Amino acid sequence: MLAQAVGKLGLAAGAQALPAVSLSLSRCFSADGVDTLKKTLSELIPEQQERLKALKKTHGAKSLGDVTVDMAIGGMRGIPGMLWETSLLDPEEGIRFRGLSIPELQAQLPAAVPGGQPLPEGLLWLLLTGKVPTKEQVTAVTEELRERSHLPGHVKRVLNSMPDDAHPMTQLSVGVLALQSGSHFAAAYTRGTHKTKYWQAVYEDSMDLIAKLPQLAAIIYRRTYKNGDLIHPHPTMDWAGNLAFMMGYENPGCLEMMRMYQTIHSDHEGGNVSAHTTHLVGSALSDPYLSYAAGMNGLAGPLHGLANQEVLRWLKDLTAKLGPNPDKEAVRKYVEDTLASGKVVPGYGHAVLRKTDPRYTCQRDFASRYMPEYPLFKLVSNLYEVVPEVLGKTGKIKNPWPNVDAHSGVLLQYYGITEENFYTVLFGVSRALGVLAQGVWSRALGLPIERPKSLTMEMLEKKFTA
Ligand code: AMX
Numbered sequence: 213m214l215a216q217a218v219g220k221l222g223l224a225a226g227a228q229a230l231p232a233v234s235l236s237l238s239r240c241f242s243a244d245g246v247d248t249l250k251k252t253l254s255e256l257i258p259e260q261q262e263r264l265k266a267l268k269k270t271h272g273a274k275s276l277g278d279v280t281v282d283m284a285i286g287g288m289r290g291i292p293g294m295l296w297e298t299s300l301l302d303p304e305e306g307i308r309f310r311g312l313s314i315p316e317l318q319a320q321l322p323a324a325v326p327g328g329q330p331l332p333e334g335l336l337w338l339l340l341t342g343k344v345p346t347k348e349q350v351t352a353v354t355e356e357l358r359e360r361s362h363l364p365g366h367v368k369r370v371l372n373s374m375p376d377d378a379h380p381m382t383q384l385s386v387g388v389l390a391l392q393s394g395s396h397f398a399a400a401y402t403r404g405t406h407k408t409k410y411w412q413a414v415y416e417d418s419m420d421l422i423a424k425l426p427q428l429a430a431i432i433y434r435r436t437y438k439n440g441d442l443i444h445p446h447p448t449m450d451w452a453g454n455l456a457f458m459m460g461y462e463n464p465g466c467l468e469m470m471r472m473y474q475t476i477h478s479d480h481e482g483g484n485v486s487a488h489t490t491h492l493v494g495s496a497l498s499d500p501y502l503s504y505a506a507g508m509n510g511l512a513g514p515l516h517g518l519a520n521q522e523v524l525r526w527l528k529d530l531t532a533k534l535g536p537n538p539d540k541e542a543v544r545k546y547v548e549d550t551l552a553s554g555k556v557v558p559g560y561g562h563a564v565l566r567k568t569d570p571r572y573t574c575q576r577d578f579a580s581r582y583m584p585e586y587p588l589f590k591l592v593s594n595l596y597e598v599v600p601e602v603l604g605k606t607g608k609i610k611n612p613w614p615n616v617d618a619h620s621g622v623l624l625q626y627y628g629i630t631e632e633n634f635y636t637v638l639f640g641v642s643r644a645l646g647v648l649a650q651g652v653w654s655r656a657l658g659l660p661i662e663r664p665k666s667l668t669m670e671m672l673e674k675k676f677t678a
Pocket of ligand 1: 556
């Protein structure tokens with residue numbers, strides 16, 4: 213029915229979904245007269261530039277604390293060294309997006325269905341402007357993204373030239389880099405655009421990239437797992453719903469799950485690997501395609517975004533060894549064996565959080581509502597009762613509680629998205645909202661190239677040896 217309604221595209225045919233639309237940099241209103249995101253941003257930027265100037269002038273020379281040798285050799289853990297406006301992570305409470313917790317987002321952001329999950333387009337507005345958008349403003353963002361969503365034919369050809377078994381995250385990175393030839397920022401820089409205008413071109417690139425990512429991800433999914441039978445974008449659906457739709461899923465619960473998923477994975481302040489990498493590379497004035505692709509290469513690491521794939525593999529192995537309903541003692545032994553074999557328990561622990569990740573709790577609430585009897589959900593719930601205790605007993609793991617990745621795979625499996633190697637791509641599409649929104653602000657605020665100081669062991673030894 214899905215295929216009949218929207219038609220299928222053969223990859224080889226290289227057919228294109230929507231005509232390209234060129235957007236003027238000065239466009240300020242959507243078709244129905246609602247202020248665009250860019251106009252709203254351009255009004256906010258001068259006051260934030262002044263705010264930063266005043267902050268530097270008044271407090272610039274003050275100390276933010278000491279840096280210990282442990283911090284320097286321990287992955288810079290806890291060193292405050294970056295400005296990141298779009299979100300802030302509290303070790304106990306978890307993430308706040310522009311000051312709003314996940315339940316507050318769910319209550320305040322416009323939804324596709326009454327009382328439903330927030331639309332990520334609304335979150336994008338919030339991340340960029342710091343203000344909760346109206347339903348009309350969110351609709352305007354959905355339309356703007358739809359207009360920008362055309363994927364050039366060469367991107368499909370580049371993907372098509374890759375081996376079928378190339379990891380989906382590798383395909384994502386390559387696909388994003390293939391899009392880079394359309395960068396407004398790279399062209400503007402070459403033209404010699406004044407640095408006060410950088411943010412405008414970065415905004416254009418960021419919106420283009422966010423708009424194209426669902427189709428890029430869906431193509432990667434369909435060419436890797438569904439014989440390359442591509443599905444046209446839905447002509448009226450929202451950004452996240454359309455992602456599920458183009459992947460081949462139209463169950464209303466699945467669309468809501470995708471909206472929630474794309475909202476909660478978007479941003480986790482600036483120090484995590486994908487956000488920091490995007491920020492670092494962008495600070496060299498590499499355009500948003502280059503910097504986001506770099507961030508995605510970091511997200512593809514098993515200690516970061518790939519953990520959602522690893523969780524599913526670990527769960528499948530557990531079920532294969534212990535059966536679908538193992539008792540707690542068997543689960544405990546399985547967790548202990550994982551540790552004894554020198555591996556991490558995926559989905560547990562965090563570099564900053566010291567409590568259960570509210571993104572885990574949000575997904576758990578969703579599962580309790582939509583799939584309370586699903587055996588995999590029950591298994592994940594049982595693990596919650598066993599894993600923290602086992603990890604806690606090691607005495608070295610600072611946070612034994614589950615993170616976002618411990619739960620996301622369960623929701624995807626329930627709706628039939630069973631290919632766990634693809635899961636990090638969904639994480640990556642969402643992460644674009646946060647890192648690219650911050651990228652616009654980094655250029656608007658004129659943040660400089662990043663250059664922390666590195667040290668040698670010899671230098672440290674000499675410094676502290678009398
Ligand atoms: N299983 C086993 N060991 C763990 C562990 C886990 N889940 N979490 C931490 N540890 C170990 C560390 O490897 C480290 O061991 P070492 O001293 O022998 O090197 C020790 O406990 C202390 O680590 P920590 O300070 O508590 O954590 P960290 O800040 O160094 O690392 C993280 C954080 C997320 C990489 C780690 O908890 C981990 O590897 N978790 C499993 C992978 C995972 O779920 N990653 C996703 C995180 C969220 C995300 O980015 N998407």
